[in-house]
Amino acid sequence: MNDECIDFKMKDGVALIFLNRPNKHNALNDQIRHELLIALEAITIDEKIHAVILSGNGTSFCAGGDIEVMAKRLELPPGEIAMKGWKRHQEIQRLITLIHNMPKPMIAAVNGPAFGLGADLALACDFIIASENAVFCWSYIERAVIPDGGGMYFLPRRVGMSLAKDLIFSGRRIKSEEAMKIGIVDRYSASSDLLLNAEKWANSFKDTAKPAFVLGKRIVNQSFESTLDEIFSLSNMALGICFSSVEHRKSVENFLKK
Known part of the structure; x- marks a missing residue:
């Protein structure tokens, strides 16, 4: 050692x-x-x-x-x-x-x-x-x-x-x-x-979209201390970032190609 x-x-x-x-x-x-x-x-x-x-x-x-x-x-x-x-x-x-x-x-x-x-x-x-x-x-x-x-x-x-x-x-x-x-x-x-x-x-997380994981984890970590409205508010802001991410774009494009 x-x-x-x-x-x-x-x-x-x-x-x-x-x-x-x-x-x-x-x-x-x-x-x-x-x-x-x-x-x-x-x-x-x-x-x-x-x-x-x-x-x-x-x-x-x-x-x-x-x-x-x-x-x-x-x-x-x-x-x-x-x-x-x-x-x-x-x-x-x-x-x-x-x-x-x-x-x-x-x-x-x-x-x-x-x-x-x-x-x-x-x-x-x-x-x-x-x-x-x-x-x-x-x-x-x-x-x-x-x-x-x-x-x-x-x-x-x-x-x-x-x-x-x-x-x-x-x-x-x-x-x-x-x-x-x-x-x-x-x-x-x-x-x-x-x-x-x-x-x-x-x-198994190698291909997990990083923005979705990071933002999702932060929201889930707060879920026990937050109201439903507060979680919705955090989710709305996070989704704006997810929708504009490279990972989301690639995911949609790959799905449509199939």
Whole structure:
């Protein structure tokens, strides 16, 4: 393994990001968050990339926040703990927002345990494919804190309010079979084929019209907080852009040729 905390690869227009602290179960520290931010910002503006896969090296997807870092934070003078924590959370929220607003499809390929912030990282992606080794746990309650990676926003939208409360406040572990049943996971794969199936899914978006995807995703992301009239208004503006796009013109012309 190299010294980088993420392993970044490109394959036929698909960006593959692997969290790369396998000996720490890919727990997130300052360095891994910083490297993820740089990679995601570059991917956002790279027109050669049509989809993104996020996974973990080793046997885990992501164990969440690094407990050793938490312990060091508690050693700070009492007056500094809150401000240090606030700065850290600003970076986490920026990371989650980048994933949530990524202008191309983003798939979490969950190869093993996804705990705490690791579970939230997966939820921030558009889609989740998981292997039989995947385990999801919103373990924040075990550290006497609340989810800080968007779990309180994303989880109710996937499983409903009551079940989200159960998962957040019990901290119980959910294996991939139950996760699939209750809507946390979108697709299931044998571990040996997880990346292959994630790549096939990612490549299914290769010819997706970019303006339609980007604008449609932004509107869908706001749908739970918006009225029908507000969604119609956003859609009307987005359609004006779609109608004038190269992709729309080509689609209509190709259809008529047939």
